[in-house]
Amino acid sequence: MTKLEKQILLVSIFATTITGILVYLLREWGNVETLLGPEANPFLTHAQGLHYLFTPFFILSISLIFKQHVYEKIQSSEKRRISGFTMVSLYLMIIVSGQILLYITEVNFTYYARYAHLLLGSWFALTFLRHLVLRFS
Amino acid sequence: MELLTYILLIFFSLQVKASEDPILRLEFFQKHEDCIIERKYIYLDREIKTIYEREINQAFESSIIKRYQMNCLGQISKVYILSDRVRSHYQTLLIQISKERIQVLEVLKFSEPQKYQAPKSWYHKFVTRSDSEIFNIDAVTGATLTRYSTMRMAKKALFLESKNL
Secondary structure, three states, X not given: OOHHHHHHHHHHHHHHHHHHXXXXXXXXXXXXXXXXXXXXXXXXXXXXXXXXXXXXXXHHHHHHHHHHHHHHHHHOOOOOHHHHHHHHHHHHHHHHHHHHHHHXXXXXXXXXXXXXXXXXXXXXHHHHHHHHHHHHO | OHHHHHHHHHHHHHHHHHOOOHHHHOHHHHHOOOOEEEXXXXXXXXXXXXHHHHHHOXXXXXXXXXXXXXXXXXXXXXXXXXXXXXXXXXXXXXEEEEOOEEEEEEEXXXXXXXXXXXXXXXXXXOOOOOHHHHHHOOXXXXXXXXXXXXXXXXXXXXXXXXXXX
8 A cells, every 4th residue: 555545545534534424413413493494504515515525535545455455455364354344344335325315215215324324434434443553553 | 590591581582572573574474464364383292293203104303383373354274384304405385274275385495406496386286285185296307305395394284284283
């Protein structure tokens, strides 16, 4: 993994996680009460826009390191292999749940997909932290 | 601290009483100047919410429903101001109900991008419909979530009307 690939990976995961959490917080607790009723937070659109902007970089960053890092480590028997393997599985599920959120219109299904996406994303971020800790330990 | 809270509460309640209800300045109410309009907000208790959730399989986001009673030359109708989330943003509708049928359905605010708003003629399809006839309304291309949201609100208003709250 080159230095540039590492930087792209770190920045994209950090930015996607932060903007994702921000979208969730603004959506669930950021409503503004107006004369006619509740209104979504005015910053929600910007937070969503940033999340959609960073997501392709996140997908790209994993794809960049796939051959020389992910695939190689899967074949080896290092301790970090478990967290890496978990991350790859979560990565795929995050992409699928994110796509479901964008395209599916069934109300109940999108409700569960939203929480699945949030849970998988948080799990991915925590596993990534563990992955880094294991690297330096 | 408590004293300050009481003073603020008295101050704000006086402010509300002194000023006219701004919702009554909406075009719809201005058109019915000759009618007697009374503000009759509903506070939904847990029991009503549970019944609604069981019957309709939806949740009420707010416990306070903005409702007005109109008496136009003896003809009584109720006007509901309801908001619902379409995808990320809300749309607000004005729904007038008389004899358990929708008489008027107007969009007051649509905060999602305009391309997702259904045409006016589609909203008009709700007029004269009762609770059981709402799901027969045609789908609308490119505004599926708007359709669901509109139906939810129409259903909510008709449900509240049927419970005679």
